[in-house]
Amino acid sequence: MKRVELIDVSKSYDKQVDVISNINVTIEPGEFFVLVGPSGCGKSTMLRMIAGLEEITGGTLKIGDTVANHLTPNKRDLSMVFQNYALLPHISVQQNITFGLDVKRMKKEDQRKKAADVAEMLGLTDYLDRKPRELSGGQRQRVALARAIVNEKPICLMDEPLSNLDAKLRAQMRSEIRRIQRSLGITMIYVTHDQVEAMTMGDRIMILHEGKIQQIGKPIDIYNYPANPFVATFIGSPPMNLAKAEFNEADQQLVLGDKFKISVPVEEIGKLPRTSMTVGLRPENLYPKTSDKKEGDVFEVEVTNVEILGNETIFSFKLGKEEWMAKWSGQWHIDIGDRLSVHIDFESLSIFEEKSGELIKKTIDYGNYVANKEVSS
Amino acid sequence: MKRVELIDVSKSYDKQVDVISNINVTIEPGEFFVLVGPSGCGKSTMLRMIAGLEEITGGTLKIGDTVANHLTPNKRDLSMVFQNYALLPHISVQQNITFGLDVKRMKKEDQRKKAADVAEMLGLTDYLDRKPRELSGGQRQRVALARAIVNEKPICLMDEPLSNLDAKLRAQMRSEIRRIQRSLGITMIYVTHDQVEAMTMGDRIMILHEGKIQQIGKPIDIYNYPANPFVATFIGSPPMNLAKAEFNEADQQLVLGDKFKISVPVEEIGKLPRTSMTVGLRPENLYPKTSDKKEGDVFEVEVTNVEILGNETIFSFKLGKEEWMAKWSGQWHIDIGDRLSVHIDFESLSIFEEKSGELIKKTIDYGNYVANKEVSS
Amino acid sequence: MTFWRKSVDGRTAILYLLPSVILFSVFVFYPMFRTIYLSFFLTDQNGTPAINVGFENYLYLLGSSEFQNSMKATGLFVFYTVPLTIILALFFALLANEKLKGVGFFRTMYSSTMGISVAASSVIWLFMFNPSIGMFNRLLSLFTIQQVQWLLDPEWALISVSISTIWMNIGFSFLILLGGLQNIDEHLYESARIDGAGYLYRLRRITLPMLSPTLFFIITISLINSFQTFGQIDILTKGGPSQSTNLIVYSIYREAFINYQFGTASAQAVILFIIILVVTILQFKLGERRVHYQ
Amino acid sequence: SNSDSKTDESSSSTNNSSSSSEGNNETNATVEEKVTIEFWHAMSGTGQESIEKIVKGFNESQDKYEVIAEFQGSYEESLTKLRGVGGTKDAPAITQVFEVGTKYMIDSGYIEPMQKFIDKDNYDLSQLEGNILNYYKVDGELYSMPFNSSTPVMIYNKDAFRAAGLDPEKAPETFAEVIDVAAKLKTADMYGFSMLTYGWFFEQLVATQGGLYVNEDNGRSGDATEALFNGPEGLNVFRFLDTMNKAGTFGNFGTLWDDIRSAFATEKVAMYMDSSAGVAGAIKNAPFEVGVAYIPHADEVKRNGVVIGGASLWMSKGIAEEKQEAAWEFMKYLATPEVQAKWHLDTGYFAINPKAYDEQNVKDKWAEFPQFKVTVDQLQDTVPGLATQGALISVFPESRQQIVTALEELYQGKDPQEVLDKAAEGTNRAMEIANKTKK
């Protein structure tokens, strides 16, 4: 249980300056902190700085209460899952897993037991005597994970630790990691590209983009109230649909991409800027037209693409130049070129100021369903 | 455009026999063939055999019309994205990408143009002069992808080519790969762990488990009619819930895990075996109770875990010893320990014979919604 | 010395380097300083400095046609032996790097020349070069080609010595290069093979670049070693005929151990040292830039 | 100092006991009382075998002294080693040094002149071969005990002589005769004459004409300062070789003993100069009849004879007195006719004690191989004088190298006088430095 604090931390490489710039964040002891961001935004770099593998070019890193900028990695008392595994090629899986324990001179007997436990958990029991090169990609990744877990260090850094596992195993691992992290009170910093991991595992998420923090917050808050269009499109899959919009004073309507005209409730009118703005709408909020909907907010769109995922169907259509997507539960028999009616609630729109990207109208907390109540929509 | 045919193909390593056993499959010219299976099931091995990197220990591999068992890789005229990228560390990204073109003595000028095009597409333009070690994990993966794409070979093998990319980029890549594959008529064999990729990209999916084929078919068919419980739980996330069930002759009810008693429509009774069976139910088919449902198939469950993913909520409960999961659209405020009512349709159940695992009752084709019709449930 | 204390790495480095540093100081640097010191003296027959002559030894050497000849011979010798040894050794190493049954036997054969002392192998070569009974001349006469006075003809002697030297060094270079080849990750070839790269292409674009640290090493070492060749000269030609194989180190040896002129011997050693130093610095400056490390 | 030497003796003897247990010594019980001395030699092959037998004989012949013979590498190498320990108590009691090292040894200060023991012991020197002793005597004092001595001889192929219609029993004696015979012997495959490219043979050919190598009476009356070998005698030799070389009757087989010997054995050359110690080998290896003759001399002078070559034994200074005594006893043993006979037969080196030639085993051998007698006759026929006493210079090895270079250049067709002068110049410079730096 240790706090990790980054104060104004920056990082430049020879070939690329400001890979990370002015990061300020405090990761609380025992927190599960998830780091997401597009490929190449600096996530691994940040982890590596915290681990002490990469020099910090600016700012201060505190681990616990000590400034750790110049602490060597082995003094930082943390464990890490490398994005590229970094297994020791010359020793067996078992030895790879217990390597850190052996260093601490734990008894061989105990080591074996621990290794067996964690291998059991990760489905590696049959592979303990193999060399890493005799494993499949996913198996190697699990070894890397096992090695970090078994050490039980107060801080653990994981860089996309589940990226090469299948969905089933991944689900299992998610809950195992979470369980271990909670039961040992580990401070976890976790990089992932997986929406589900990001949404379900973290106490907080931080979204990084081009080395800058975009937003930090609880997963659900970020989902519901993204601080800017970037976050809006980054979290949630398919991403939130965006369009330029303007308020038409005459009709008291919001015009999206010159096409969707959405009537604005009176009490909201005052809050809207009169300049153009960016409007966001999550695909799942483009509802199929139901009988009880009034005509006003129903629009007809032409399907340009359809994907059936099994339990949901995603289709795209054009809104101006933007491609919008809608996600409907279940399997829909939709063909490209079909014309569908969708309806949009003003409440479910997120509205951002165009220039600064600031969120000016939040979507409603439409998760307000209460257990044991019946569903309305 | 070439056919790839595997006839009775098997593979053993020194340390592990029958990594792949008796694979029979024909991949049609121009087909997008997706290979999925749990980690370590032999997917990469199969690709590597097709590529000629791994000796085939048994059976025949045909590429086009020629037996290719002993053809060297360079004679097979295919390209491949390696699970571990296999980039050449000593040359730049640009050179890595154009390696195959250079081999074919394409003019430098043309090479550069092609590399620039594909780099543009994959967002690598800024990194063309870097060495692979100066790239982030995802960037490296994109280089590996670029290298395979740029070659425009009639057969392309991709081993988890998008695993290290963020959701947004991944969605983009998905459609790009699909587009290129279609426009060039490439025969694609594609390994993935991603449900969305598996469901949306492939013309057919093959599910592999412990080196054996479990099922081959169209994605949606596999989703709807999994051939056995393994496939049922492997495709779809969260996985299909399974439980042992028995038919109670007296009540004419199907009893799931001693708890859920589901009335069976008369016309179905004859089809059910009288011995015990395995019943599967997809999480999304555990509907929230709505007012219009009759009491009979509504059950009360105690929530043991909740995950809110943003646009959907997953909660778990115990059914006997099994943990079942339900997935509801939207964000639900559910707490652990809450008691919820869910309802189950007999129609949405998949029923497998217990011993052989054979599917004896399919779920209904509940994707029967027609565009422009209104939603009922 | 204070900067040492600045970092833990620095202090650890001292510890790790200590054995080497102590041994080098005692057995290399001390004698080297002694050599430099002696090079400014004329020594008596017991090798103790007698008369300080300043740079006279150097001036004498640089003006002496014999020494110039030595330098020229050494340069030629290096030029004859180093590239060929490395190319041949590389060729053998590439052959022996293939995964084939019984390749261990061939590896042993290739490296066998390393197992024979310079003295023993020189004797063997002496036999083969022998003008009357040697293999080579008998082969030539078999094909009725004009016989060659291998070691007796000033035109040929250096070439003959070079041939035997190449043979003697090949085992060593082979072993080093084979080690380097073994160290290249097999995976790197996979993608190239799929791309359709042929053997030579892979050799040029993957093997050689990935082998570059080893190549750099073996070139540097071979250069240095070649400048210091001694044993085979002593046995095969004793510097003759007409000084044509009087390589610098042999000349040093003769000056010191036969003529007991430690002053000029030392001066020669110092000049040789400077030459090798310059060559090596050049090699590092030009070469290491092209070396690819992980 | 006595106790000093005692302790180091015991330490050295324990040191040696470890070797003797592995080696071939069998004197374990009495090792404490015996005085043990080391004898460093440079004899390898058959020479070493013979030495070891002799040493064994000595050790068994008495019980006061124990000699341990140790091979120390070539003459140059063992001299280099001696310089490391010379004059200290670590020095061996006896060291074998080649003849050209004589001047160096005398000047080194490491050694005790042999004359001291001869005088003390009233040893009768006259029993030894005078022509050998001459070389090692400086100012009438004997500095070292001659040991392995050899002289050059001319060896020829009698069968070839017959084939060329020459009398195989009459070898050519003068330069002109040799030139003449060589021309007759020359065939497509065979040269007429050859000589190892080695300074020693040149010295001999100069000396047999009565020519001096250096000034100051061949370096015997003072430190030599100037080379004389480029005088008329030396020039004779070079012309002699040059004539044949130009005529194509001379075969150049380089600087290695074995090359020239195999050339002879394979009938590539009909006459060549070899060491007397090489005669046995030549006879054994040749598939034809071998003749041995005196070395040739210039026509205009009478033959002076040969200079002794090989090596002698030196006694160290600064070691314990009883060790010196032991060494002296051993040297005396060495000089006995029986030992010398054995030595002569084993190796082909001369017996330093001519009485050895009266031993039966020698007589038997000579009867079988009359060629051996020629070598001894040539030595005994030598006219004593400054020339045949041999030159005494400290830079001999360097000078010999100069001669080798001169010969090689001669064979390349350069002017005899020119190359000789160059060699003389080099020798002069070397002598100058040596004299300058001498303490």
Place this chain on the structure above:
Amino acid sequence: MGLLSKIWIYFLLLVTSAFVFFPVLYAFLISFMTGPEIIQGKFLPESISFENYIKVFSRLPLMNYLLNSFIVSASVMLGQLLVCSLAAYAFVFLKFKGRDFIFFLFISTMMIPWEATMIPNVFTIRKLDWFNTYQGLTVPFFALAFGTFLLRQHYLTIPKELHEASQIAGLSRFVFFWRVVLPVSKTSLVTLGAYGFLTTWNMYLWPLLITTNKSVRTVQIGLKQLQSQEIATEWGVVMAGVIVVIIPTLILLFLGQKQLQKGLSQGALK
């Protein structure tokens, strides 16, 4: 690999290795010849006789020499491996001021001809009183710029991630060195080991200069004792000696090359 290319490679292997091995084979044949056969330049012995071998063994305490050589060579090998791998580690994995300079200083030690330093070293050994000891034969060779250089080149190819992962696992520098760097560098260690062993095995001048008796003498001195200068050398015996001395080294090379394994660092990274 196709059959054709296999045949082709075997052919090349056979021809070239025969060329390389020919001189050794020639020596082997000579070792069975009698003196006249050799000096007359025969290529094949008329009869296989072991006389020369018997002579070698009877003339020299060869077993004793071989044992000494083995002890000395093995010690030098181990000493070099240790000292060089430590130094190379410092040059690759530790950052300190003047690293490149010190490295170059190390390299510069290779440029000094050994012949030039030999005499002072003999004096040093004498001052240390190491004449006729194994220390004297071995210790001066423990530090080897060549070996340090060789290992440095190898260490530089070790993926840096392994260093990083080890640091994170809390490995001390030494443990990392001992448990990761050394095993992963096996090929180079084997190469260096072979080099160290064989060069020491083949060393002549140094052992000669610092031994004065048989107790610790090595086999090359023994070989030299078989040759003479003025008296005709029995080359058959010498070659028999050469063959006897080569055999252990060939065995060692055969065993050593088996340790040169492919892909020791394979599987480390994704």
